[in-house]
Amino acid sequence: MVTGAPATMLDRREELTPMLAQYVDVARQYDDAIVLFRVGDFYKAFCEAAEEVARVCELTRIEREDSTGTYTACGIPVDNAPKYLKRLLDAEYRVAVADQVEDPEAASGLVDRAVTQVLTPGTVVEEELLAAGSNTYVACVASDAGGTEASTRTGSGATREDDTDPTYGVAHVDVSTGECAVTAGDPAAVDEELSRIGPAELLCGPGVDRAVVAGADCMVTERDADEFAPEAARAVLDRYGDSERFDAAERVAAGALLSYAEYTQGDDGPLAYVRRVRRYDPRRSLRLDATALRGLELFENHVGSGRTLFDTIDETRSALGRRRLRAWLRRPLVDADAIRARHDAVAAFAERTLVREDVREALSAAYDLERLAGRIARGRANARDLRSLHDTLVAVPEIREAISGVGALAGVRGELDALDDLRGLIDDAVVEEPPQEITEGGVIRAGYDDELDEIRTTAREGREWIADLQASERERTDIDTLEVGYTQVHGYYIEVTNGQLEKVPDDYTRRQTLKNSERFYTPELKRREDEILGAEERADALEYELFCDLRDRVADESDRIGALADALARVDALAALATVAVDRDYVRPELVDDAETTEGDAGAGDRVGDEVGLGLKRSRHPVVEETANEFVPNDAAFPRGTVALITGPNMSGKSTYMRQVALAVVLAQAGSFVPAESARIPVVDRVFTRVGASDDIAGGESTFMREMRELTDVLHDATGDSLVLLDEVGRGTSTTDGRAIARAAVEFLHDETGATTLFATHYHELTDLASECERVVNRHFAATERDGEVTFLHRIREGAASSSYGVEVAELAGVPESVVARAHGLVAADRDGAGESPPTPAGDDAQRTLDEVATNGRDPDGEGDAELPGVRGDAVADLLAALRDLQLAETTPLEALNHLHDLQRRAEDAADAGERP
Numbered sequence: 001m002v003t004g005a006p007a008t009m010l011d012r013r014e015e016l017t018p019m020l021a022q023y024v025d026v027a028r029q030y031d032d033a034i035v036l037f038r039v040g041d042f043y044k045a046f047c048e049a050a051e052e053v054a055r056v057c058e059l060t061r062i063e064r065e066d067s068t069g070t071y072t073a074c075g076i077p078v079d080n081a082p083k084y085l086k087r088l089l090d091a092e093y094r095v096a097v098a099d100q101v102e103d104p105e106a107a108s109g110l111v112d113r114a115v116t117q118v119l120t121p122g123t124v125v126e127e128e129l130l131a132a133g134s135n136t137y138v139a140c141v142a143s144d145a146g147g148t149e150a151s152t153r154t155g156s157g158a159t160r161e162d163d164t165d166p167t168y169g170v171a172h173v174d175v176s177t178g179e180c181a182v183t184a185g186d187p188a189a190v191d192e193e194l195s196r197i198g199p200a201e202l203l204c205g206p207g208v209d210r211a212v213v214a215g216a217d218c219m220v221t222e223r224d225a226d227e228f229a230p231e232a233a234r235a236v237l238d239r240y241g242d243s244e245r246f247d248a249a250e251r252v253a254a255g256a257l258l259s260y261a262e263y264t265q266g267d268d269g270p271l272a273y274v275r276r277v278r279r280y281d282p283r284r285s286l287r288l289d290a291t292a293l294r295g296l297e298l299f300e301n302h303v304g305s306g307r308t309l310f311d312t313i314d315e316t317r318s319a320l321g322r323r324r325l326r327a328w329l330r331r332p333l334v335d336a337d338a339i340r341a342r343h344d345a346v347a348a349f350a351e352r353t354l355v356r357e358d359v360r361e362a363l364s365a366a367y368d369l370e371r372l373a374g375r376i377a378r379g380r381a382n383a384r385d386l387r388s389l390h391d392t393l394v395a396v397p398e399i400r401e402a403i404s405g406v407g408a409l410a411g412v413r414g415e416l417d418a419l420d421d422l423r424g425l426i427d428d429a430v431v432e433e434p435p436q437e438i439t440e441g442g443v444i445r446a447g448y449d450d451e452l453d454e455i456r457t458t459a460r461e462g463r464e465w466i467a468d469l470q471a472s473e474r475e476r477t478d479i480d481t482l483e484v485g486y487t488q489v490h491g492y493y494i495e496v497t498n499g500q501l502e503k504v505p506d507d508y509t510r511r512q513t514l515k516n517s518e519r520f521y522t523p524e525l526k527r528r529e530d531e532i533l534g535a536e537e538r539a540d541a542l543e544y545e546l547f548c549d550l551r552d553r554v555a556d557e558s559d560r561i562g563a564l565a566d567a568l569a570r571v572d573a574l575a576a577l578a579t580v581a582v583d584r585d586y587v588r589p590e591l592v593d594d595a596e597t598t599e600g601d602a603g604a605g606d607r608v609g610d611e612v613g614l615g616l617k618r619s620r621h622p623v624v625e626e627t628a629n630e631f632v633p634n635d636a637a638f639p640r641g642t643v644a645l646i647t648g649p650n651m652s653g654k655s656t657y658m659r660q661v662a663l664a665v666v667l668a669q670a671g672s673f674v675p676a677e678s679a680r681i682p683v684v685d686r687v688f689t690r691v692g693a694s695d696d697i698a699g700g701e702s703t704f705m706r707e708m709r710e711l712t713d714v715l716h717d718a719t720g721d722s723l724v725l726l727d728e729v730g731r732g733t734s735t736t737d738g739r740a741i742a743r744a745a746v747e748f749l750h751d752e753t754g755a756t757t758l759f760a761t762h763y764h765e766l767t768d769l770a771s772e773c774e775r776v777v778n779r780h781f782a783a784t785e786r787d788g789e790v791t792f793l794h795r796i797r798e799g800a801a802s803s804s805y806g807v808e809v810a811e812l813a814g815v816p817e818s819v820v821a822r823a824h825g826l827v828a829a830d831r832d833g834a835g836e837s838p839p840t841p842a843g844d845d846a847q848r849t850l851d852e853v854a855t856n857g858r859d860p861d862g863e864g865d866a867e868l869p870g871v872r873g874d875a876v877a878d879l880l881a882a883l884r885d886l887q888l889a890e891t892t893p894l895e896a897l898n899h900l901h902d903l904q905r906r907a908e909d910a911a912d913a914g915e916r917p
């Protein structure tokens with residue numbers, strides 16, 4: 001076992017050396033963690049844990065021998081610990097750091113050691129182990145233990161719609177900043193919340209079905225069931241405010257989580273810097289579930305440039321602002337007034353270049369106040385941290401000054417309290433460039449404390465006396481080579497070379513004999529030395545005491561520092577959005593509330609009756625436009641409840657278009673301007689996506705199954721206020737089934753849900769729905785074809801597309817000429833034979849034709865030969881039979897790739913065989 005007490009040591013606990021016995025006891029107590037045991041300048045691990053630490057950290061193991069046996073040991077240098085701790089955390093270990101908790105010099109025997117901190121991936125607070133611009137959360141999901149209390153909710157919380165669904169509490173905390181919040185909901189809500197929180201670690205309460213938290217991609221930590229007992233959780237939560245505010249499940253989740261957070265910080269009681277536990281309702285923000293976050297590539301990019309929406313708009317200047325902007329994008333607003341207030345502020349910054357630049361420049365000097373405040377409250381801050389706080393406070397009046405008189409920023413300006421008292425206090429107390437250590441002096445300014453000044457004067461006078469000693473003794477003794485010096489071991493001395501020893505006066509006492517000289521001291525020198533050393537020691541101790549006292553006084557102001565941090569974060573995020581708006585030519589969106597109507601030119605074709613919908617003029621995709629050579633802007637005009645069927649060739653821009661519409665909504669509701677010439681955005685409650693083939697290659701679920709699950713979520717949960725993007729739904733199964741599912745889904749969304757829907761499809765038959773359903777409209781992406789070459793215009797047009805150009809795209813992609821020629825022939829033959837208009841998709845043609853060829857060895861029109869050039873007919877039939885037998889609905893993308901590879905190999909073999917005479 002890597003964690004827990006090593007069996008070899010445990011067996012002989014009584015015989016071990018006192019230090020190893022101490023180690024065993026600690027390891028036994030912290031048996032879910034790797035214990036790192038402070039010995040001198042190293043954190044040591046022993047036995048199996050040592051093997052693992054050596055492996056993960058790439059450090060050398062040593063064999064340590066004593067009378068009781070030989071033990072493997074491995075040491076992490078204390079000075080370089082963060083680098084190695086990070087590796088252990090990345091390997092998903094918890095690490096208990098057992099430090100010396102008494103001064104080794106003062107200890108009479110064995111130095112006392114205790115675990116001062118348990119590091120876990122979700123609860124680290126060390127600056128070096130944290131990403132500056134994002135939060136590190138540990139989350140907790142707990143059930144209400146089958147109680148009935150949580151079955152209905154009061155206050156602002158969500159009501160349980162389905163009594164059969166259990167309610168779970170979901171809490172999260174960032175231990176470095178003290179941000180803590182909790183909500184409750186059914187399993188689907190839990191999944192959605194976890195994907196938004198993106199925790200680094202998850203506590204899972206007893207009775208929580210693992211399927212509920214399966215979506216969380218992080219380390220899962222087990223805790224004793226006792227921690228989740230309602231009474232225990234309530235007692236913990238009471239330390240952070242009134243536990244009665246919460247429902248049973250919320251209470252259990254938040255209580256168990258905070259208890260864990262306290263444990264990891266050394267169990268010193270409540271975490272002072274967790275100022276409040278916020279209770280929130282996820283429905284008060286635009287809901288984006290894991291599929292939408294992924295499909296819209298807000299924070300993660302799966303293919304292509306690697307850039308995400310967040311990367312594109314992140315023009316913040318401070319870590320505070322960066323985390324805030326991330327949070328805004330993760331939870332856009334749904335309250336129109338609140339959104340407009342953000343737009344007002346962004347507009348104010350956008351209109352004032354100088355103000356914006358001054359503010360951003362001042363923000364560049366801002367340190368991470370939230371984490372600084374956390375360290376101060378935890379008693380972990382050093383003098384440099386306090387100076388960083390001071391320097392950040394200095395920037396505040398500059399920001400206040402810059403934005404004074406700007407109406408839209410008056411609110412946030414009022415919250416920018418420069419904390420003059422604290423700034424003055426720190427400046428009076430702490431020198432400008434203090435050392436890293438706070439125990440070795442040099443921290444506190446002269447004039448701050450009388451006693452310290454007195455002690456320092458004594459020390460200084462002593463040193464001055466010694467500085468003069470050499471000259472005065474040379475004169476007194478007439479020894480012109482006499483020197484006064486100092487060594488760490490022997491202290492001050494008077495050195496006389498051997499040739500002058502006869503002149504040494506009587507009051508000299510020998511201290512040390514060297515080869516060519518002797519060293520002496522006098523009673524006065526000794527007295528002065530004691531005085532200086534004593535004074536320095538006392539000064540260091542007093543400075544430490546004064547510093548701790550100062551730190552406590554600053555910690556008492558945590559609330560005010562927190563409020564300032566919050567205001568600075570907002571200013572930074574707003575200024576960043578304004579910078580993006582100006583630099584990239586974004587426009588302020590006009591917001592439309594629910595059933596609101598507006599007069600005037602709303603753009604062509606974007607009204608049905610009085611209902612105004614989404615209207616974008618010359619909109620662009622914020623991320624693609626950054627990388628595309630020439631991005632073609634497109635309009636979007638969709639009254640509420642429109643189902644737009646978007647057809648067009650592959651690669652023509654359908655997915656890009658659908659995403660850019662959704663991103664405009666997300667950006668607008670997050671408070672940003674949008675990449676368009678003009679924009680009207682109805683407030684949306686939720687964005688659903690079933691886009692692209694970001695298939696779960698590793699997840700093991702077939703593409704089709706996954707697609708259907710996502711479709712289920714959409715059909716189940718979308719409302720008339722939702723925006724739904726569906727990209728080629730149904731393509732993972734046979735054409736007949738796929739087409740049927742797609743049609744049924746469109747009808748359902750149109751008739752039942754009323755959600756504004758963009759549906760990209762290659763099933764041209766669906767476009768007939770426009771004549772049957774009032775709010776179904778056709779749009780298409782055009783391409784031009786000259787001499788068989790296709791050019792994509794990336795321009796959206798009214799009506800349905802006339803061709804899929806699938807074969808042309810296949811040619812572009814490098815499919816062998818002979819296959820392309822054959823495919824062209826088959827499409828043409830089919831079109832002639834069927835005389836259909838509009839044409840059926842290529843996939844359908846291919847399926848039918850290939851089936852018949854496989855069975856009969858002849859194509860359906862009876863024309864031409866079923867042989868591909870250079871390949872024998874039976875080999876073709878074999879290949880087609882193999883193709884037909886593939887069970888696509890049960891095939892994962894990875895398996896599909898393997899099948900394809902196999903088919904290709906067989907085709908090549910068959911071609912080789914065909915070419916042989």
Ligand SMILES: Nc1ncnc2c1ncn2[C@@H]1O[C@H](COP(=O)(O)OP(=O)(O)OP(=O)(O)O)[C@@H](O)[C@H]1O
Binds near residue numbers: 795
């Ligand atoms: N408006 C545009 N201006 C310039 N380039 C664009 C535009 N829209 C899309 N593109 C580029 O065209 C390529 C294909 O776009 P997209 O994936 O949206 O096509 P699609 O029609 O959805 O294709 P498929 O049907 O194969 O999924 C992308 O690489 C994108 O960068």
